[in-house]
Amino acid sequence: MTEEVLEKYELVVGLEIHAQLQTKTKIFSSDSASFGAEPNRNTSIVSLGLPGTLPRINKTVVAYAVKMGMATHCTINRENRFDRKNYFYADLPKGYQITQDEAPICVNGNVRITLKDKSHRVIRINRIHMEEDAGKSMHDKDDQYSLIDLNRAGVPLIEIVSEPDIRSAEEAAAYFTEVRKLVRYLGICDGNMEEGSMRCDANISVRLKGESAFGQRCEVKNLNSVRNLQRAISYEFRRQVELIENGGVVEQNTLNFDAANGTTSVLRSKEMAFDYRYFPEPDLPPLHLAEEWIEALKSELPELPEQRIHRYIYELGLPEYDAYIITEEKSTSDYFEQLVKLTPHYKAAANWIIGPVQSDLNEGEKTSLLLKCSPCNWRRSLP
Incomplete structure (x- = not known):
């Protein structure tokens, strides 16, 4: 694929960044949220999702989400609520995830980034919402079985969802780095990608320059370093352009990035995409954030x-x-x-x-x- 052909196309990227919050306990239970414990030690009947157990919101999680919203110039929704996101994984004990869908805690923010040529860009943020993490599946520890560690199940996350404003791998890296810098300055997340404290999904599409309509996007899941984020975006840009130039059609797939050879592969096709069947979480009342509490949090910002x-x-x-x-x-x-x-x-x-x-x-x-x-x-x- 020649550079002349690539120059005809524009890259369009939006990022979904998951930041694991540094709280002492999990988002809906009193289980420890610490990293590094022996497998399945930081669990209880609540994080195991046993029948009859009820979640209870960790107030510090809400405070951290609000602070991140303030740091990214978001509107803080004084009225927000949790929803159930229904899907099955072996490491998702309840068979659903408690998250926020239609009424997230923060919306309409932005982050200013600086590029190598000293130019600046503003990347808009669509939303920041709170949710619980799933457990961890390990497929390489035993020849016959997959192993499950549920220590991470219920650990609090915020998901920072950008608008599709990113136009290069460099911009994606600068945006992610700036978000990681913000959570570290706020003291709400250590930003350690190696331990999974921050993870990133990239929604990638291409279109001819000058077009206003977006192309069909592919989502690359669980990118665990800034370098791999850039590599995945660069590879996908060339792959999608080559596919279109050869008369093919980009299909809406969920992709995995192979860091060893720098390529993507299909994890789930559009036909296998989840129907999450969101509905309001019946065991948690809506959150009503008092104005004086918001102002108190604002005064605590570093x-x-x-x-x-x-x-x-x-x-x-x-x-x-x-x-x-x-x-x-x-x-x-x-x-x-x-x-x-x-x-x-x-x-x-x-x-x-x-x-x-x-x-x-x-x-x-x-x-x-x-x-x-x-x-x-x-x-x-x-x-």
């Missing part, structure tokens, strides 16, 4: 990356590049905050962070030790 970048540039006089580098990781930015209390030489402090300190951090082992050290220990290195 300074977010975009606000820090603005302050570093316009109050501390840092170059835009320095401000973005320092705020990439909250721990680094927090360390810089301590550092500039000890010196008026802000640019020198930034140079030291971006140079020697960042070099040490890149070695890996020193990261937690270095950023927990008091800047007083490094004061003699500054002007």
Whole structure:
């Protein structure tokens, strides 16, 4: 497929990002939500879905969802409710998932991203909703059986659903990275993709440039790194263009991405798509969020990356590049905050962070030790 042919088409992508919330207990029970316990230890009759058990909402989950909505400029729905999403998986104990469908907690937000050429784009957010996670199936631990670990069943999630505003793999990576940065600054999710704390599904389609109608989309499930997100999008773009150019039709399939060879394959076809049969969750009343509670949560919001970048540039006089580098990781930015209390030489402090300190951090082992050290220990290195 030549670049000339690819240039005729426009990529259209929307992302669904699942962020696992850092609460002590699960969303509808008092079971521990901690990661790393022995299989099936963090369970009870509620998370196992036994008959007669009833869910009870974890208030911290609601607070975290509201804070994420505020950080992404969403409208917070004061009246929202839960629904049942009906499907069968072996690791879904109740045979349905409690989620939010028609009345999510947050709608109509946006995230501003910065690209490598320093240009900016705004990606709209359709909705943020709360839901419970499923358990985990393991198919490679035994030659004859699949094993089920239900520790994760009922762990709270928020799903951040973007509009189809993304037009390149680079934009997708920048958007995902910005969302991960926000949840870390808010302290609601650790953003650890390796442990499954954040997962991403990408809805991908193509259309001829200049057309307004969207093409038929395919959904690539459970992308577990920013690099694999970019690889999957790039592969799907070329695959769909080649299919159309050869007279074929893109079918609405759910796809799996094979990280080993960088290709996608059909997980479920359109004919096998689920009919989720959503209906209002009968065991949970609608949520009515009091205005004074919303205002109290707003007062708890930390300074977010975009606000820090603005302050570093316009109050501390840092170059835009320095401000973005320092705020990439909250721990680094927090360390810089301590550092500039000890010196008026802000640019020198930034140079030291971006140079020697960042070099040490890149070695890996020193990261937690270095950023927990008091800047007083490094004061003699500054002007």
